[in-house]
Amino acid sequence: MAGGRFSAALTRAWYAGSPWLLPLAPLGRLTASVAGRRLQRFRARAEKPPVPVLVVGNITVGGTGKTPLVIALCREASARGLNPVVISRGYGACPPSLPWRVTPDQRPAEAGDEPLMVAAATGVPVIIDPQRRRALDAALALSPDLVISDDGLQHYALPRTAEIVVIDAARGLGNGRCLPAGPLREPALRLQHSNWVVCNGAPGAGSNLPAGIAEQGITMTLTPGLLTNAVSDEQLSPAAFLARYPAVNAVAGIGNPARFFHTLDTFGLTVTGHAFADHHAYTPDDLALPGEAPIVMTEKDLVKCQAFVTDRVWVLPVTAALPPGFFDEVFTLLFQDQT
Incomplete structure (x- = not known):
């Protein structure tokens, strides 16, 4: 319980710009430097996956609305006659073995809450494994047309065709610093290397969105049912x-x-x-x-x-609503090099 209270207090401080975090700024700069080198090595490797792989992730700690977007992408892929497979870390899950295929009848402690939600909402195969490359290998054994990774942006062992970064527009990037001084897993410049930045909702006061994102980013609305x-x-x-x-x-x-x-x-x-x-x-x-x-x-x-x-x-329930043409753009890019 004490750990949970501290975590909540730290999150509030990140997004409120609390001055007591300033002594942690050097550690935040170290995190940013390490993240930059990892991204540079990943981009130099330029590995192409055997089927299109779409990563839906974020650069901040905490939820931003990725899973509703993953569900919407799965439904759109199925409507286009494609056979998608979702891979996920399976946060909090303790399956009998890894990688593990999630089915809707499993327990959350076994499969994880978000993987269960995706499996139940879409009917597509869902594979969980903290090692995303191993999850991808298990997914490929199912002969998919497309693999969608729910989170995994920073898992650079995972090759990918394209990336969507989701931002909680109301909270934005907090104080703009990297962990532990702020909520960022990678510097805000990381957004420039993604294919799409999707803003979940309307920007809030002091949300600290990078210049141009609020105006040019793609707005996603979670429509209540x-x-x-x-x-x-x-x-x-x-x-x-x-x-x-x-x-x-x-x-x-x-x-x-x-x-x-x-x-x-x-x-x-x-x-x-x-x-x-x-x-x-x-x-x-x-x-x-x-x-x-x-x-x-x-x-x-x-x-x-x-x-x-x-x-x-x-x-x-909520459904992710996106601008007209967004899905066409995504699937065109994913399959443009496929023969």
Whole structure:
């Protein structure tokens, strides 16, 4: 618990520009230097994968909305008659062996929350392994037309055809420094070497987005769907839900819980937020909230609560919406050299 509180405090400091982080600036510069050399060696190697490999990643610590974009890309690929396979680290997963193929009936502790979410939402094969090159080899054994890596931008043993970097537009790049002085895994200049920068949502005040990104970056909107009861599968529009339940408990164990709470605020709901660490392993006690107000959570949270949810719990699905022509551009680049 103490570690979780420290992590949350450190994240707040990164994005608030807290001055107490200044003594860590030399370490941040060291991280930036090492990251720059790794990228230089990777680009010099210029390895071409046997099938198109698309990496969807970020340069900041924490969630930015990559997984909804991965799901949208999988659905688009399938609609185009392609056979995609997703590879992922499988954060927090403890499978019997590695690499491991995820199926929707597995437990989150075995497969990881985000891989389970992708497998359930798309029906495409999902392979998890912290060693991304080994995950790619396992994916290639399934004869895919395309491999999509959920995260893995900094895993330079993984060859790739193209990269999409996702930024949480509301939080941006924080204080702009690299770890541990700031939230960046690599310097902001890394964005210049990616094929696309996708901004999740609208820029917030002080979000510190690099020059040109806010104006020229691709905006992704997470469009809410129908609120769905976790037990009965009853579905309600936001307006119908508000008419029945004007006040709710919002539970979120994602990279930026405030983004989810804000979405519920826009429905007109009176929201009591309960934020947990990203990838939080839920227990029944976490949902034993006082009162009778319903509990609303994300799809990512629901996969970790399926064994003990009650009809008090509702889930709000979201779909990644992108500008017209974005998917055409992505798939054209991925397959332009294929014969």
